[in-house]
Amino acid sequence: MKKITVLFSLLTIGFILSSCRLFKIDDSAVSEAVSSQNQVTDSSKESLKSSETDDSSITESSINSDESKEIVTENQLADYFPETANKEYVYIGEGNEYASYDVFTDYEANNSKQTRTNNGGTEVVKVLDLEENQVVVRIDREETYTRENWLKTKISNKNEEMEILIKSPIKVGTSWEVVGERTRSITAINVSMTTPIGTFNTIEVTTGGTGDKEITYYAPNIGLVKSVFSLNGYNVTSTLSEINETPLMQTIRFYYPESDGKTMSFVDKEVAFKTNNVTRKRIEAAYKEVPNNQVGNVLSKNTKILSLYLNKDGHVYIDFSKELTSEMNAGTAFETLIMQSLVNTIGGYYHTNDVYLTVEGKPYSTGHIQMEKGEPFMVTNKNSHELGK
Structure with missing residues (x-):
């Protein structure tokens, strides 16, 4: 089970943060966001078609393009972590039996949220905080099947390192270190990404380690829409397929x-x-x-x-x-x-x-x-x- 949860953590390392906005959105926010994001140009769709043939090419081209480094989005950090109270995010996966999973927000308050991710083999609970210039995972508990509110719980181990998911400014080139001696950075802006629920204009965040790489795509007012984990030429992908309003x-x-x-x-x-x-x-x-x-x-x-x-x-x-x-x-x-x-x-x-x-x-x-x-x-x-x- 431990091996399952370790792999599962790698697949979901950049998962969405909910309820961290400084303001409220109404119940139609998700549908409005999907509708607006669907308005992409033909050239964007053509770019998407080429990106779907090789996910890694998106990152490589983004990193090597000097012009792309000048691109800055108008969206703020909180825009990529909309409220998801009473909403189930469902992801379909390829490449691994645990790549498909769903996520529900157990608790949320004061720019913090506690999510529950279920991949059919285990459940992982995380507490995420929206800070002034970054989003961090404060608590990460594997094999947690009961509802316990940890929003106010402090890290008991002073040596326990919080993981930064996204850091501002939201522009290509923003980079930071994460747990496991890995580097994470924003490698592209305005990447068109198609999912079963629509096409989104996303930012691309790449995490590199020794022999492995993970690419995550975040859309404003939606959150995580796709992740690609690569190891020795083998890819595991998880793509947002449904957003259900349900307990x-x-x-x-x-x-x-x-x-x-x-x-x-x-x-x-x-x-x-x-x-x-x-x-x-x-x-x-x-x-x-x-x-x-x-x-x-x-x-x-x-x-x-x-x-x-x-x-x-x-x-x-x-x-x-x-x-x-x-x-x-x-x-x-x-x-x-x-x-x-x-x-x-x-x-x-x-x-x-x-x-x-x-x-x-x-x-x-x-x-x-x-x-x-x-x-x-x-x-x-x-x-x-x-x-x-």
Whole structure:
């Protein structure tokens, strides 16, 4: 899996930044941008046709042309990272099974955004910041399948180097160093690039390393439209094919106690998350939707999840309002099933076996179950089965 994610990071190193503009755009912004970008001249299309036969020729000609170095775009840095809240960017790939992927913005605020990239083999979460003269990747986490808001999280390791995706001024010749002893630079301006959703006037950013090269193309008001990774004459490409207005869908397994007081049933639910949705609130709402009368309630109507997060120690911490216990009308056996259902559900979502559960900051305590401070509940699938089977 580690090899998959390393290659995946190379393929998506220049991915789009959303929600980093200093102003808002309306829902028609994407379609308007596509429409305006489609207005290319015949000569531009002819240039595009030749570029499509050999992606590397675009960069080589750009680097070697003295005239191109004088070209400066009127677009600003933020123009290449438009808002993408509740929009799914879908890329089709060639050359590798992981070259196709989709991207969703989990959170965005104050010129920062947190994206989730899924290539079918793994999910990578990144936090990107729009600074005064550059766009940087502040956090890059592989194999991250849960929604955790890291927009305000600082880099814990002082030696961890932030990666610069784009740097101003937006003109040919702007160059900078990136992680891995690689050089990245703007190598062309006004490059016409055709994708399944339209033709765009783009800037070209080239990253060179030892034996490898990556070229990324960014369009104003859209973001990344194409990337080409080359190694020893072998190319892997990813091209923007769709922009869908849709929430992120995650499958979560919810456990419920059965009326016999001995077993639990589980059901997989598709939970929709819009950009900036609070994870604990969406899970709470989904949990209160009891699938049928064969199982009992886990959370009463008035019970609230006050906090929910995955700690640096790899354990999940969840705190409930007092109604969890005050409105739980259950004997010892049924209460045990309720708590085990909760622990299995939360632990399963966060991929951990230890769940530290409290009620308004205090250890869980009733007449039937007494937990000590710092004592976790443990996930177990014993005596559980799929609902209806």
